[in-house]
Amino acid sequence: MTAPILAIDQGTTSTRAIVFSGDQKIIGVGQQEFKQHFPRSGWVEHDLEDIWGTTLATVRSALAEAKLDAPQIAAIGITNQRETVAVWERATLKPVHRAIVWQDRRTADKCEALRAEGLEPMVTEKTGLLLDPYFSGTKLAWLLDNVDGLRARAEAGEVVFGTIDTFLIARLTGHFATDVTNASRTLLYDIGSGTWDDELCRMLGVPRSMLAEVRDNAADYGTTHPALFGAAIPVYGVAGDQQAAVIGNACFQPGMVKSTYGTGCFALINTGPDRVASQNRLLTTVAYRLGGRTNYALEGAIFVAGAAVQWLRDGLGIIDHAAQSGELAANADPNQDVVLVPAFVGLGAPHWDANARGAIFGITRSTGPAELAKAALESVALQTHDLIRAMHKDWAGSRDTVLRVDGGMVASDWAMQRLADVLGAPVDRPSINETTALGAAWLAGMHAGVWPGQEGFAAGWHRDRRFEPQMPEADRSRLIGLWNDAVSRTLTRVN
Ligand SMILES: Nc1ncnc2c1ncn2[C@@H]1O[C@H](COP(=O)(O)OP(=O)(O)O)[C@@H](O)[C@H]1O
Numbered sequence: 108m109t110a111p112i113l114a115i116d117q118g119t120t121s122t123r124a125i126v127f128s129g130d131q132k133i134i135g136v137g138q139q140e141f142k143q144h145f146p147r148s149g150w151v152e153h154d155l156e157d158i159w160g161t162t163l164a165t166v167r168s169a170l171a172e173a174k175l176d177a178p179q180i181a182a183i184g185i186t187n188q189r190e191t192v193a194v195w196e197r198a199t200l201k202p203v204h205r206a207i208v209w210q211d212r213r214t215a216d217k218c219e220a221l222r223a224e225g226l227e228p229m230v231t232e233k234t235g236l237l238l239d240p241y242f243s244g245t246k247l248a249w250l251l252d253n254v255d256g257l258r259a260r261a262e263a264g265e266v267v268f269g270t271i272d273t274f275l276i277a278r279l280t281g282h283f284a285t286d287v288t289n290a291s292r293t294l295l296y297d298i299g300s301g302t303w304d305d306e307l308c309r310m311l312g313v314p315r316s317m318l319a320e321v322r323d324n325a326a327d328y329g330t331t332h333p334a335l336f337g338a339a340i341p342v343y344g345v346a347g348d349q350q351a352a353v354i355g356n357a358c359f360q361p362g363m364v365k366s367t368y369g370t371g372c373f374a375l376i377n378t379g380p381d382r383v384a385s386q387n388r389l390l391t392t393v394a395y396r397l398g399g400r401t402n403y404a405l406e407g408a409i410f411v412a413g414a415a416v417q418w419l420r421d422g423l424g425i426i427d428h429a430a431q432s433g434e435l436a437a438n439a440d441p442n443q444d445v446v447l448v449p450a451f452v453g454l455g456a457p458h459w460d461a462n463a464r465g466a467i468f469g470i471t472r473s474t475g476p477a478e479l480a481k482a483a484l485e486s487v488a489l490q491t492h493d494l495i496r497a498m499h500k501d502w503a504g505s506r507d508t509v510l511r512v513d514g515g516m517v518a519s520d521w522a523m524q525r526l527a528d529v530l531g532a533p534v535d536r537p538s539i540n541e542t543t544a545l546g547a548a549w550l551a552g553m554h555a556g557v558w559p560g561q562e563g564f565a566a567g568w569h570r571d572r573r574f575e576p577q578m579p580e581a582d583r584s585r586l587i588g589l590w591n592d593a594v595s596r597t598l599t600r601v602n
């Protein structure tokens with residue numbers, strides 16, 4: 108039996124709802140962008156009512172486009188921007204503050220202080236993460252320390268914390284639950300024992316009662332309140348968006364790697380049941396847990412990928428649409444060595460320098476929009492190269508792998524060709540680009556028993572196009588050399 112599944116993909120800049128038919132084709136889409144709040148330099152917040160409002164609206168429009176009613180949907184899968192911190196009243200589900208977004212850097216000093224206390228090795232051992240403002244824990248601590256009366260209310264059990272999945276589940280079904288991949292990004296969860304950790308909670312001053320129950324990725328997360336969509340629909344799948352993309356790109360075998368190019372870029376390699384500890388400042392994270400069995404991943408997280416294209420459009424005004432960036436880059440003068448280090452919100456893996464800021468090198472009088480567009484797209488490829496190189500150093504199982512890509516930016520043929528050139532390895536673009544949503548839908552469909560199991564699903568993965576490397580090796584090494592030099596001049600600290 109097959110049946111349609113609805114996926115909710117709550118991303119950083121927009122919320123999408125997608126209805127997949129029983130044979131995994133997209134038959135209905137709803138999408139809405141929402142406001143980004145930047146209250147101070149380096150701070151990024153989302154209004155949780157915007158997130159909720161766009162979720163309801165996009166689900167309704169996806170159902171309408173698919174010409175389906177709620178009873179015809181077998182199950183819902185949820186996937187979400189990870190690490191973003193929401194705190195709300197347990198009884199009313201009313202937020203007590205805007206959500207603090209994963210990109211927000213306000214806790215850089217707190218992370219530095221914890222590092223100075225020598226706590227990072229303990230944190231990494233338990234969580235697979237580093238002390239960086241990117242992760243939820245220090246942001247939650249900031250709210251407890253800075254919102255009047257919040258700590259007392261948290262200790263009294265009146266307010267709770269969750270990542271965006273947890274907030275949506277609470278509002279959709281009334282359950283207070285999260286999935287293991289989202290939990291693994293909080294700095295509060297021990298990925299080895301699979302439990303919230305008391306020592307980490309103490310380190311960050313977080314009461315245990317604020318934390319949700321952690322479930323497998325394919326599990327029962329309750330049924331939606333009937334009034335929301337006209338009938339109750341079970342929520343059977345939940346995963347953080349980058350882990351959902353691993354699943355949607357069918358990277359189930361150890362050694363398979365995917366890289367997603369949305370606002371940021373996140374490359375994950377499946378390391379199977381082995382928890383590989385990085386020596387090169389990659390993250391160790393949960394790829395998925397199905398039937399109680401965990402697959403781990405090494406992850407490289409870059410904060411600015413498509414955001415560099417947005418900057419070309421909104422900051423510099425040199426393009427009207429993201430899609431024009433590739434055309435412009437193709438016209439750049441090949442003799443100019445312009446390098447952009449897009450450290451707009453610090454640098455993520457493998458540098459983890461929260462205080463670094465962006466820089467452009469090699470500008471001359473003849474540098475213009477085309478060279479800047481080329482440098483912006485190239486910076487995404489060069490950052491990916493840093494991640495893949497770190498993976499190769501960390502784990503022999505990562506060699507000889509083809510990169511599967513997805514996300515909004517992979518629509519750019521120029522960017523994908525340059526990625527293959529800089530990596531010196533092939534890049535595969537799948538036929539369904541909505542792999543994040545597809546991954547969440549598969550979790551739900553498989554749990555509902557209406558979609559194929561792992562092997563059958565993987566067999567249905569199809570390639571749209573393979574990009575083969577074409578750049579001569581000498582040009583490639585020269586480009587990488589210029590990049591390494593530019594990055595070293597941008598860093599504010601040596602790890
Ligand atoms: N044709 C294109 N060329 C380059 N970048 C693109 C193109 N289309 C979209 N993008 C970039 O992709 C990003 C959107 O991807 P998406 O996966 O929707 O992101 P997110 O989930 O982070 O909101 C934007 O930053 C946009 O600038």
Ligand SMILES: O=P(O)(O)OC[C@H](O)CO
Pocket residue numbers: 117118119120187188189190209347348349369370371
């Ligand atoms: O919303 P995206 O696609 O930019 O993904 C955000 C990541 O989950 C942050 O870790």
